[in-house]
Amino acid sequence: MSNLFDLLVAGLATGAIYALVAVGFTLLWQTSQTINFAQGEFVMLPAFLMLAAMHAGAPFWLAIILGILLSMLLLGLAFKMLLVDPMMRHGVLPLAIATMALAIGIKESVKQFFSAEASPFPSIVPTGDISILGHAVSLQSIGVLVVAILAVFGLTSLLNRTSLGHQMQAAAQNPTVARIIGVPVERMILLTFLINAFLVALASLLITPIYLAKFSSGEVLGQAAFIAAIVGGFNQVRGAIAGGLLIGVLDNLAASYVSTQYRAAVPLIFLIVVILFRPQGLLGRAEERTA
Amino acid sequence: MNGFGKPLKIALGLIVIAGLIIVPMNFNRYGLFILSQWAVMTIAAMGLNLTLGYAGQVSLAQGAFVGIGAYAAAIMTTHGWPLPAAIVVAVLLSFGVGWVLGYPALRVQHHYLAFVTLAFSTLAFLVFRNESWLTGGIYGISNIPRPHIFGIATNKPLPFYYVCLGSLAIVSLAVWWLIRSPWGRAFMALRENPLRAQSLGIDTRRYTLMAFAIGSALGGVAGALYAPLTQYIDPVPFNLSLSLDLLMMVIVGGAGFYFGPFLGAMIAVLLPEWLRFTEGYYLMLYAIAVMLLLIWSPTGILGILDRYLADRRTKAASALRAVAKSRLETVQ
Numbered sequence: 001m002s003n004l005f006d007l008l009v010a011g012l013a014t015g016a017i018y019a020l021v022a023v024g025f026t027l028l029w030q031t032s033q034t035i036n037f038a039q040g041e042f043v044m045l046p047a048f049l050m051l052a053a054m055h056a057g058a059p060f061w062l063a064i065i066l067g068i069l070l071s072m073l074l075l076g077l078a079f080k081m082l083l084v085d086p087m088m089r090h091g092v093l094p095l096a097i098a099t100m101a102l103a104i105g106i107k108e109s110v111k112q113f114f115s116a117e118a119s120p121f122p123s124i125v126p127t128g129d130i131s132i133l134g135h136a137v138s139l140q141s142i143g144v145l146v147v148a149i150l151a152v153f154g155l156t157s158l159l160n161r162t163s164l165g166h167q168m169q170a171a172a173q174n175p176t177v178a179r180i181i182g183v184p185v186e187r188m189i190l191l192t193f194l195i196n197a198f199l200v201a202l203a204s205l206l207i208t209p210i211y212l213a214k215f216s217s218g219e220v221l222g223q224a225a226f227i228a229a230i231v232g233g234f235n236q237v238r239g240a241i242a243g244g245l246l247i248g249v250l251d252n253l254a255a256s257y258v259s260t261q262y263r264a265a266v267p268l269i270f271l272i273v274v275i276l277f278r279p280q281g282l283l284g285r286a287e288e289r290t291a
Numbered sequence: 292m293n294g295f296g297k298p299l300k301i302a303l304g305l306i307v308i309a310g311l312i313i314v315p316m317n318f319n320r321y322g323l324f325i326l327s328q329w330a331v332m333t334i335a336a337m338g339l340n341l342t343l344g345y346a347g348q349v350s351l352a353q354g355a356f357v358g359i360g361a362y363a364a365a366i367m368t369t370h371g372w373p374l375p376a377a378i379v380v381a382v383l384l385s386f387g388v389g390w391v392l393g394y395p396a397l398r399v400q401h402h403y404l405a406f407v408t409l410a411f412s413t414l415a416f417l418v419f420r421n422e423s424w425l426t427g428g429i430y431g432i433s434n435i436p437r438p439h440i441f442g443i444a445t446n447k448p449l450p451f452y453y454v455c456l457g458s459l460a461i462v463s464l465a466v467w468w469l470i471r472s473p474w475g476r477a478f479m480a481l482r483e484n485p486l487r488a489q490s491l492g493i494d495t496r497r498y499t500l501m502a503f504a505i506g507s508a509l510g511g512v513a514g515a516l517y518a519p520l521t522q523y524i525d526p527v528p529f530n531l532s533l534s535l536d537l538l539m540m541v542i543v544g545g546a547g548f549y550f551g552p553f554l555g556a557m558i559a560v561l562l563p564e565w566l567r568f569t570e571g572y573y574l575m576l577y578a579i580a581v582m583l584l585l586i587w588s589p590t591g592i593l594g595i596l597d598r599y600l601a602d603r604r605t606k607a608a609s610a611l612r613a614v615a616k617s618r619l620e621t622v623q
Binding site for chain 2: 035037083086087090091092093094095096097098100101102104105108109111112219223226227230261262264265268269271272275276279
């Protein structure tokens with residue numbers, strides 16, 4: 001049983017990171033019908049921005065702030081203005097393809113300008129174990145879980161309790177009516193892009209100490225977040241959170257109970273089953289705004 | 292594409308075909324390999340263009356079918372079977388699997404379908420990698436023989452390039468015929484308005500499955516040629532990025548245009564080679580080029596041409612109208 005407990009904690013920790021990324025993913029979909037195939041690379045990049053800042057001599061805390069600000073500038077503002085805005089009116093598919101090209105571009109840029117090797121990344125949480133209920137649990141897992149939960153909690157309170165959040169939801173659910181009642185829809189969409197950039201930067205900060213900073217690490221992560229978003233419900237923030245946690249746990253359990261070779265297959269099969277029998281996702285609403 | 296005269300079009304086509312036959316004769320080994328790869332990828336992209344461009348069914352699994360075809364060919368030819376037999380098996384196999392993959396499309400559409408096929412693509416990759424009793428696992432299958440066609444050995448790069456080109460020609464003709472047949476019309480009806488297609492008596496269920504199966508079968512053909520082309524296969528080339536690359540080829544070339552896959556594959560296979568002098572930057576430049584192109588014309592390269600020709604036609608038509616009108620006025 002102790003093994004199962006460890007697996008659950010580790011699974012929840014990675015799942016919480018998936019959830020952060022998946023939430024950003026669903027936010028972009030809701031407000032602008034962007035299926036961001038580069039979301040995994042979006043998580044990979046901020047770690048390198050932070051590393052670059054540290055190479056330039058900045059202390060770790062400053063590098064984190066710079067990294068987050070730069071990613072909001074590049075992955076939020078520039079991504080929206082340069083790629084999404086010109087393509088939004090042409091429908092879902094061309095934009096999705098453009099983000100695939102963007103993913104290649106980001107990956108290759110990091111490989112070219114930084115390094116093709118994996119680089120170690122400092123952890124914001126001290127390493128070591130603490131004992132909970134007689135189990136040794138790594139501080140890192142706990143730290144990741146706490147930060148991710150705080151972030152998700154902050155975001156949901158922003159969305160549900162503030163006027164700004166209500167405006168964002170209105171802009172996502174029905175832009176035409178939102179515009180009529182005076183919601184600055186364009187600004188709200190931009191805001192979701194900035195929030196997504198912040199979330200991926202945070203996820204980057206949390207996951208890179210565990211998996212190292214590598215130009216290709218976005219592929220696995222992007223796919224996990226992707227699956228989490230769909231499984232949970234593509235049009236629901238809380239769905240994406242549940243999906244992320246579920247996929248994290250499922251992935252960890254599959255690795256030790258199914259087979260290491262086919263661990264990646266379990267979430268995929270789960271994804272296919274969910275799409276076929278409950279396409280709106282486990283927590284999603286059935287109705288869809290877009291055709 | 293009706294802006295050119297018919298004889299001009301035929302002449303242009305003949306020049307291109309003659310060029311493809313004659314020019315590579317003094318190419319080196321690598322040049323021929325790249326050109327053969329272009330022919331193979333064009334076949335796979337044509338299959339996806341049928342599924343996506345004509346029938347409107349999003350698939351992110353074409354790379355998996357190239358893999359299925361490649362493994363079928365590699366396993367059979369290394370066990371002494373001739374390549375044509377392997378191609379038949381590859382086609383049947385990918386047709387069958389493609390048919391089955393079409394079933395989700397009956398339930399879900401658009402991005403959901405994209406996700407299901409994406410998951411399938413990764414699952415296929417896992418099978419290629421893990422079932423080492425069949426596929427050789429991560430070590431792959433080496434020493435894949437090249438065929439004898441009409442008693443001529445195609446071990447050398449040039450003869451095998453002609454095998455690829457000939458296969459491309461056969462597939463092109465078959466697709467040309469298909470999209471002009473009632474089936475092609477049914478596919479397009481499916482894309483434009485499935486409900487209306489059904490009300491006109493088109494069995495949308497069957498045609499959706501067919502669109503997947505035929506498109507996938509062409510992926511299988513491409514794979515069956517890819518294996519003897521590289522003479523060594525392992526799971527890596529058939530991962531998700533091949534499916535994404537093929538999708539990019541179709542969209543960049545122009546989805547739903549007959550010549551789209553030819554151009555798209557040219558850009559995806561040849562452009563990185565031409566950019567190779569930039570060394571490490573070539574994939575970056577390629578990615579930027581694709582993004583700029585899509586921002587400029589989301590319907591791909593042929594979309595630009597199509598718009599230009601449509602513009603010219605409307606201008607010509609309105610000029611004719613103006614002339615006719617002024618004539619009427621002078622008569623009065």
